[in-house]
Amino acid sequence: MNLSTLWKSVRNIANEIHLYAGLISGIIVIAVCLSGTIYVYNTEIREFSNPELYQVEESSSRLSAEELKVKLESELDSKVIGVNWNNEPEQSVQFTLRKEDEKGSGTTYFINPYSGEILGDAGVKTSAAEFMGYMFSLHRWLMLDRVESPILESMSNRDLGRLINGIATLLFTLGVITGILLWFPKKVKNWRQGLKVKWNANWKRVNHDLHNTLAFYSLIFLLLMGATGPFWSFQWYREGWQKTWDTYRDPNERSEVVEKKEQELMSSGRIASLDEIIEATNNALPYEGIYRISLADKENELVRVSKYKTGFFARSGSDQLKLNPNSLDIVEANLFSDLPFRQQVGRSVKSLHTGDIFGQFTKFIWFIACLIATSLPITGTLIWLNKKKKKSAKKKPTVKRDLEMA
Structure with missing residues (x-):
């Protein structure tokens, strides 16, 4: 088998996978991506509305x-x-x-x-909070969590929605990967055709170009969204992601030994004020940002502080401190910039999925990419229907000639 024949076989297999992955997951992908497009600006919509x-x-x-x-x-x-x-x-x-x-x-x-x-x-x-709640429910559980009566006895409606969503996302990601192979033209010299839309052609050609070209330009972002999506659908996928990027922590690992070690670091005395906690955090992390402070709920508990950078290109990863509430000594510091690249990726799974990995700049890119993802099942289905119609039209004259000969 020569290289040309092998490549043709690979394309045929990729085409079948791409077609059926898209047809099976199409409706779910439209619902998930449309709600995701809106939810990218969840915070902004809430703030603007209220x-x-x-x-x-x-x-x-x-x-x-x-x-x-x-x-x-x-x-x-x-x-x-x-x-x-x-x-x-x-x-x-x-x-x-x-x-x-x-x-x-x-x-x-x-x-x-x-x-x-x-x-x-x-x-x-509020009306905005309620609307965004519906969008989140549609995006995460296909709104099955809002159905009161159980659909299946074996699992809750929320788990069922999560399962269907996860399968559809995996099929979407498979469609994106196979789409990469199909994007490359049969003749290398025609590769530029996949980079532009021929607007003066008929609607079928424009639809075909929109599907191929828009998918190509948003490829990286579609893969990131697709690869991170199942993180919230499957336990095995979540653990696999965490182990791959070296962020997995056994939930049973935080034992009495860790808690005892933290308690030993505590000193007796007055509890520091909020202003002193913020000042200590600012001394350790001297940059403009937002503070999230979790105060000690019980005696001998540490104060936990997360600080996020702000700005148009601000990265989403937070710096985390654990402070002694008496002495304000830093018991533990987990700085995002100090983490190995693998762990930075692993800890950024939510930001990679929602698009705020580098602030408003990447949120806008994710918004456009998610809008394109919403359109792909529609343009793809139209391409398939047009091909079916074309094949049917070719068969009709043959049938007519056979009848005339009879």
């Missing part, structure tokens, strides 16, 4: 984090267990509080940092 929660009027004096903490704990008779703090002059901050006898993650409130006024809480269902 500015009263996120925007404040700049004033001359801003209350300190500790002053806000004391004020809120007194007003709500609850304990602050978490803070999302930023230094943006026209943005609110967020405090999470929980009552002593309350279980769960508590309630997060949007706070005006100048007056201490409670602007609202994250639990209130």
Whole structure:
């Protein structure tokens, strides 16, 4: 078998896989990618729709984090267990509080940092929050989680939606990979044709060019979205990803030994204020960013701080610190830039999937790529239908001649 015949066989196999992978997953891919296109700008849509929660009027004096903490704990008779703090002059901050006898993650409130006024809480269902909730449900579980009666006895509706979603995503990724082989023309000299759309041709040719060309230009981003998607569908895939990129941690591994080691590092004395925690974090991580602080819920627990860079090209990976709440000594520091490349990739799985790996710059690219992904099952199905119609038209004259001869 010569090279030409081998390549033809490979293309034929790739074509069959590409066709049936697309036909089987098409409807699911459209739903998942369309909702994903919208969800790329989840934060921006929420902030735009409900500015009263996120925007404040700049004033001359801003209350300190500790002053806000004391004020809120007194007003709500609850304990602050978490803070999302930023230094943006026209943005609110967020405090999470929980009552002593309350279980769960508590309630997060949007706070005006100048007056201490409670602007609202994250639990209130605004129209934007409700809409984005539907988009997230469609993207993750195909909205099956909203069906009250169980569809299958063997699994929950949410698990069923996750399973169907994961299979469709794997088929989509397989379609992208085989599409790479099909993109290359039969004749090498015609490779430029795959880089442009012939707009002055008939609609069938334009549709064909749109499918091939748009898929080619968004190839890398489609592969990243497809390769990271099953992370939230399959346990085996999630563990495989983590082991591949050296970020896997056995959930049972955090044992009494680790907790005892942390407790030994604790010192007795007064608990540091929020302002002191932010200052200590800023000394260790001297750059502009957003702080996410998890305060010690029990005695002998460390304070956990994550800090994210802000800006148009800001990377999404956070720097993480564990602080002694008494002495403010840094017990453990996990800086994103210090991680090996493998672990940086592994820890960025969500950012690689949603597109905020480098801030607004990559979010816009992912938005366009996801929009293209939504169109691919449609243009691909039209190509298949046109080919079927063409084959049927070729067979009809042969049948007619056979009847005339009879």
